Structures are given as structure tokens and as C-alpha cells.
Amino acid sequence: MNSTKVPVIPCSGIGKSLGSVTREAAYELCDTLRPDRTQLVALSKLVLGEEQARERVRSGLSVTIDGCKQMCAAKLVKHSGGKIAREVAVFEVFRRYKELKPEGIAELNAAGKQLAGALAEEIAAYIDEISEGGSHA
Amino acid sequence: MPNPVQRKAGIVACSGEELAEGTVTRLAALKVLHELRPANTVTICLPLFLAGGEGDRAFARFHPTITVDGCELRCAARGTEMYSGKPAASIVVNELAEKRGVGKIEGRRCLNEAGKQAVDVTAQRLAELVDQFVGKGETSERATESVPVTNEAKVAACSCESGVSVTELLIAGETVELLALPLVFRHCQEEKLALEDAGEYLVQNVKIHNYVPPEAEASYREAILREYGAFCARKESR
Numbered sequence: 001m002n003s004t005k006v007p008v009i010p011c012s013g014i015g016k017s018l019g020s021v022t023r024e025a026a027y028e029l030c031d032t033l034r035p036d037r038t039q040l041v042a043l044s045k046l047v048l049g050e051e052q053a054r055e056r057v058r059s060g061l062s063v064t065i066d067g068c069k070q071m072c073a074a075k076l077v078k079h080s081g082g083k084i085a086r087e088v089a090v091f092e093v094f095r096r097y098k099e100l101k102p103e104g105i106a107e108l109n110a111a112g113k114q115l116a117g118a119l120a121e122e123i124a125a126y127i128d129e130i131s132e133g134g135s136h137a
Numbered sequence: 138m139p140n141p142v143q144r145k146a147g148i149v150a151c152s153g154e155e156l157a158e159g160t161v162t163r164l165a166a167l168k169v170l171h172e173l174r175p176a177n178t179v180t181i182c183l184p185l186f187l188a189g190g191e192g193d194r195a196f197a198r199f200h201p202t203i204t205v206d207g208c209e210l211r212c213a214a215r216g217t218e219m220y221s222g223k224p225a226a227s228i229v230v231n232e233l234a235e236k237r238g239v240g241k242i243e244g245r246r247c248l249n250e251a252g253k254q255a256v257d258v259t260a261q262r263l264a265e266l267v268d269q270f271v272g273k274g275e276t277s278e279r280a281t282e283s284v285p286v287t288n289e290a291k292v293a294a295c296s297c298e299s300g301v302s303v304t305e306l307l308i309a310g311e312t313v314e315l316l317a318l319p320l321v322f323r324h325c326q327e328e329k330l331a332l333e334d335a336g337e338y339l340v341q342n343v344k345i346h347n348y349v350p351p352e353a354e355a356s357y358r359e360a361i362l363r364e365y366g367a368f369c370a371r372k373e374s375r
Contacts, residue, residue: 012152013182014163023154027246042159043184044151044212048219072184079187106167 005039006085006127007062011073012043017102017112018067018090024108024116025065025090025123033124037131038063046076057082061130063123064088086126093119144345146267147200148180149224151213157245157252158207158230164248165230165259166205173264177271183213186220191303191314197222199301199316199346201270203263206230226266230259306364309356316346318361322368332369336362 010026013019030040041062045053058081064073065088074087094100094115102112150166153159170178179200185193196202197217204213204224214227234242237258240251248256267273304318321342325335339361343349349357 010154011182012154012184014150014152014166014180015182019182023152024246026154031246040154042151042153042155042212044153044159044216045155045210047184047187047216048210048212050210050212070182070185070188072182072188075188076184106164106171 004037004060006037006060006131007041007057007077007082008038008123009041009043009046009057009062009064009073009077011064011066011068011071013067013072014105016067017105017108018094020067020105020108021090021102021112021116021119022065022067022073024113025119028117028120029123029127033120034127037127043073043076046080049080054080054082061085063127065090065119065123067091085130086123088119088123090115090119093122144271145177145179145200146174146225146271147196147202148178148263148267149183149197149202149204149213149217150180151183151204151206151211153207153212155245156207157242157248158234158255160207160245160248161230161234161242161252161255161259162205162207162213164256165263168256168260169263169267173260174267174273177267177273183216186216192301194221195301195303195316197224201225203228203266203270205259205263225270228259228262228266230255233259233262304364306360308360309353313357313360315343315361318343318364319368321346322365325365326369326372332362332366335365339365 008026008030010022011019013022026040030038041053041056057077062077062082062084063086064077064084066073067090074084077084097115097118100111100115102115103109104112148166148169150162151159152163166180170180181193181196202217202224203226204217205228206213207230211229214224217224234255239255239258242252242255243249244252301316302319304315305312306315321339325338330338336358340358343361
């Protein structure tokens, strides 16, 4: 494991499209855009208190991506003793991309995937800033 | 005896984002919830057991709950038991897939053919378990009702819309939390029972979702009837 990678934790939301957007955005970010700088952490492991996952979120600043106002990912990272560089709420991001209305849960529609892509791009730019010694952290 | 309140099976998926098997749990749960047994199932996001409120943590006490995990860590099964209640049954995808001869599951973002096959196998097993715990194929309006939101009951407000109402009642001088009281009250109203005849129905249905100590049953009946009277009065005044 590379400890310098930024832990990325999406919310696991299963009831609405915005939960699927968090997951898709996390995959786009960690698998495609910034695989060298990010590492996906399963939220379910933090629910369980799995030690390796807790250590990963404690080892540096995390990025959380939540689909609803419950902000489960952000709460669980804090509960695990981690610190958050950026708490992303997809419903806030959606306000800036109103033309991209996500639909579908098991299979996101094209707009939902585009919203996830736009979100992932924003987070990637932010991670570049903090990785290169920006002042956000 | 009037019909009892219909129960639904709860499905909790680990949704593990790191593994392809986690994606299988999520898609299998959604297939059961939306296609195979939509009338008989509800779900909750696993993290809500920690991040949510009492109504969320009551989930597995209220619904016979089936957990579905991607790997042997069994985050959903163990997390549900730690924070909500013991699951009625548990499935682990990689064990089930091996037993059914499914090939290597790959592609956490986009499942390969074996992964898609694992979704079908897991969903079928989930549906069998749902049938075992709450019966099969109930599609009446009653079966599709959700737990009502009232001013008095605390419920979850998550996007999975799965909160269970928790109502506090003063019973024999002590504050007691009861699950699903508004749901029981609404069904009692639909049965059109007179207030003086409603006591037995209410207590029997409250017992489905809550433990009622035998020695305190009379006190519970009195308090529940009083609350039911208030519930009816509020409904009439609207």
C-alpha cells in the first residue's frame, strides 16, 4: 500500500441515483483519472471497524463523496479517527450541473455518468493541488 | 381476528466498493428490491447503522433481515449484528458463487460475465430467503405500504427511505421505545375497529415488532390505547 495516496470514500448509498453517482465518481477518479494518487476505501469496512481501513483513513487526509444529507461517508471517516480534506455532497454539485439529472440506480443513465465524470474531474484537480503542496489541507 | 400488519424482509448489502464481489452484492440486492420481490422487501444503507438515528438502528429488529456480503470479512452481517440486530440469514457472494460453479468474478466498476452470473445466482438465493421469512408474491396495497411519518415518531431520512418509526411511550412510569406504532395504528384504523375493541388487536400487532413483558401487558395495553386514541383524534382534526 502506498501511504501517500489519498483515501477516497464514497457513501455506498443504495436507494437513489445520487448514491450511484458517488460510486461511479469514485471509480472514475481512482481507476482512471488519478490511480497513482488515490486509493478507494470501502465504507463497509469502516462500519465494521476493520483495522487496516481505519489505518488508511487515519494516515492522511481523505476525500469523502456523499449522496444524501446523512453524509455517512464523512461521518464514518471522522468516527474512525480520520481527517477529511474535502467533503463532497453530490446534491450540492448537482446544483451546478442541473442539466445532468441522474436517473437509475443499478445502471446510471448517461447524464448521471457525466455528472460523476464532472465530479471526479473536480476532485482530481483538487487532489493535484494538495498533493503538490497547495494550501487547502 | 383482523389481518396482522404485513412484514417485509430487510436486505442489507455490503456494497463493498473495493471488490467486484461488492458490486455483485449491490446489484443482486437491487434486483430483488426492484424486480424479483418489490412488494416484500426494503433496504437500508449499511453505514446508516452508525451514521443515522435510532430509527435506522431499529431496522433489523423490525424486519427479518438478510445480509449479503462480498467477502469473508462479512461487513454487512457483522455490522448489522453489532448495531441493529442479528440477521435472519446471511449470504457471502464468493462462497455462494464457488458452490454454484460461477467463474472468476472481475470488474468492480463493470462486471464480467461471471460477475453478472453471480448477480443472478445471488439474487435468486436472496429471493428464496425472502419467501422463507415473509412469504411470496404479496402485491396488495397493504404489502407495499411504507412506514408512515408522524410528528411523534423518529424516522430515518436517508435516500434509501427505510427508516423504522420509534415512538416513546410512558408505560407504568417508565419511558419505553416501541417500533412501528404508527404503522400498527394505521392498520387498526383500516380494520375499522371501535376503540373499545381495538386493545387486543393493537397489543397483538405491537408484539410482532416489540417485546411486551407478560407481566406488564395490561399497562402496555392501556398506554397503547391511549396513544391510539390521540392518533385517531389527530387524524380526524386534519
